[in-house]
Amino acid sequence: MSITTSEAPKPTESARRQKTRERLMDAAFEVFSEVGIHAATVEMIAERADFTRGAFYSNFDTKEELFLALAERGNNQRLALLRQSVEHMDQILPEILGAPGAKLQPENLGLLVTSFLDQQNENSYWFLFQSELRLLAMRDPAVGSIYLEQKAAAETEFANIISAALRAVGLSSELNPLELASVLTTTYESTLQEAIMQGGPQVQKIAHELVRTKLVALITQLAR
Amino acid sequence: MSITTSEAPKPTESARRQKTRERLMDAAFEVFSEVGIHAATVEMIAERADFTRGAFYSNFDTKEELFLALAERGNNQRLALLRQSVEHMDQILPEILGAPGAKLQPENLGLLVTSFLDQQNENSYWFLFQSELRLLAMRDPAVGSIYLEQKAAAETEFANIISAALRAVGLSSELNPLELASVLTTTYESTLQEAIMQGGPQVQKIAHELVRTKLVALITQLAR
DNA sequence: AACTTTCGATACACCGGTGTATCCAATACA
DNA sequence: TGTATTGGATACACCGGTGTATCGAAAGTT
Structure with a gap:
């Protein structure tokens, strides 16, 4: 253990490593999204990243470890995305509303929702991965608490966004924000799921359309 | 192919067979519910039914075939259960309402929902199995259409029940019955899921409580 | 430019699950 | 009761995936 080399040693060594870790992830x-955790083999993963299994085992101990790492990374990305779309909403809201302080017309609600969803630049990959995680979470308590934590985080974030949006638009709901968020995301997910099952190539489009109409219908009922 | 033996031959031969098939299923x-399709091995299944793998392969070709057979059987059972609870509702409704034609008091809505849920005598086994099926359905189009079909059937059934119940109780919703049913079951399932993740031993209780409060809150908003 | 270290590739031993071919017992039939 | 048939058990060959031990090349050090 040399105390002399205070800074440089690790960062350089890790540079390459970190890159391959990223690629593997x-x-x-x-x-994982495509075939699920179980069907996925270490070989598939390595191969897709243009490595061999050797590289994998040099970087991770087990498939499961990688999976959990992935879950965390994904969640962070998602949270970041959510926060970012707040700003976007601030930009787009005035355009939709017209006069400041005006109340939202029902026919414009669709625009609002669509714009929000677009921000989330939907890859249904994420949803499939998430479904995998969810299933795991119901069987393994350790995974379960991770999942619940993530879900809670995402939903609080989302609840804030919704509350703000509703307020800005002159609406309010009798459900508390968290419950509202929960219902909406739940509906969102189940709809996306349906789209995935129906959709061959144009999942994206189907999903988008389905989700929009459903959510608008719901919000119309729940917020006034 | 003898045309003479018109009745007896098969039924007897099948008697034993059918029994072991049942036990295997x-x-x-x-x-499947406990460990998932993939982790489940033919041996586990056979063993639990007090057979050896020999018996299994004598009755089914593959694990997947069995799984699908199971999905269908389960769905039928569930539908039957739903239909059956209509009758039960007819019995219990007058008691809750008091005077015939009276409108439901909010505090009694909980009773109604609870009673319905009790009818479904929830084993969360079914939900876990269903989750497994759902995941498969998102990846395999063949399974997908089966799932969607089943889901549609269950939801129409449920939609009818709800409509009838609301009417009987002097409420109505602006959402169409199918959408209402969809939102409610979705919320129901996501809540049950949460309970499973939180719950050690008393999943049942937690689930029940969670579900009831959540559903009541929702219905209060959606139907008036 | 030699050396050293780090990282990924290659090769191999191992294990668990599958599916099949064969055998034996119970039941059906006469 | 003897014979035929059916259904489940046993044994085995096979395969795919895992994880480890070894090696070689490229980057990092002086």
């Missing part, structure tokens, strides 16, 4: 994310 | 249902 990206590959794993795809593979 | 019951066992499989449990195993």
Whole structure:
């Protein structure tokens, strides 16, 4: 243990490593989404990242470890995305509303929702991965608490956004924000799920359309 | 192919067979629910049914075939249960309402929902199995259409029940019955899921409580 | 430019699950 | 009761995935 080399040693050593870790994680994310954790083999993952299994085992101990790492990374990305779309809403809201302080017309609600969803630049990959995680979470308590934590975080974030949006638009709901958020995301997800099952190539489009109409219908009922 | 033996031959031969098939299916249902399709091995299933793998392969070709058979059986059972609870509702409604034609008091809505849920005598086994099916359905189009079909059937059934119940109780919703049913079951399932993740031993209780309060809150908003 | 270290590739031993071919017992039939 | 048939058990060959031990090349150090 030399105390002299105070800064440089690790960062450089890690530079390459970190890159391959990233590549492996990206590959794993795809593979997991496509075929599920169980069907996914270490080989598939390595291969898709243009590595061999050797590289994998040099970087991760087990498939499961990688999966959990992935879950965390994904959640962070998602949270970031949510926060970011707050700003976007601030930009787009005035345009939709017209005069400041005006109340939202029902026919414009669709625009609002659509714009929000677009921000989330939907890859249904994420949803498939999430479904995998969810299933795991119901069987393994350790995974379960991770999942619940993530979900809670995402929903509080989302609840804030909604409250703000509703306020800005002159609406309010009798449900408390968290419950409202919960119902909406739940509906959102189940709709996306349906789209995935129906959709061959144009999942994206189907999903988008389905989700929009459903959510608008719901919000119309729940907020006034 | 003898045309003479018109009746007896098959039924007897099948008697034993059918029984072991049943036992295998019951066992499989449990195993699938507990560890998932992929982690489940033919051996586990056979063993739990007190057979060896020999018996399994004598009755089914693959694990997947069994799984699908199970999905169908389960769905039928569930539909039957739904239909049956209509009758039960007819019995219990007058008691809750008091005077015939009276409007439901909000504080009694909980009773109604609870009673309905009790009818479904929830084993969260079914939900876990269903989750497994759902995940499969998102990846395999063949399974997908089966799932969607089943889901549609269950939801129409449920929609009818709800409409009838609301009418009987002097409420109505602006959402169409199917959408209402969809939102409610979705919320129901996501809540049950949460309970499973939180719950150690008393999943049942937690689930029940959670579901009831959540659903009541929702219905209060959606139907008036 | 030699050396050293780090990281990924290659090769191999191992294990668990599958599916099949064969055998034995119970039941059906005469 | 003897014979035929059916259904489940046993044994085995096979395969795919895992994880480890070894090696070689490229980057980092002096």
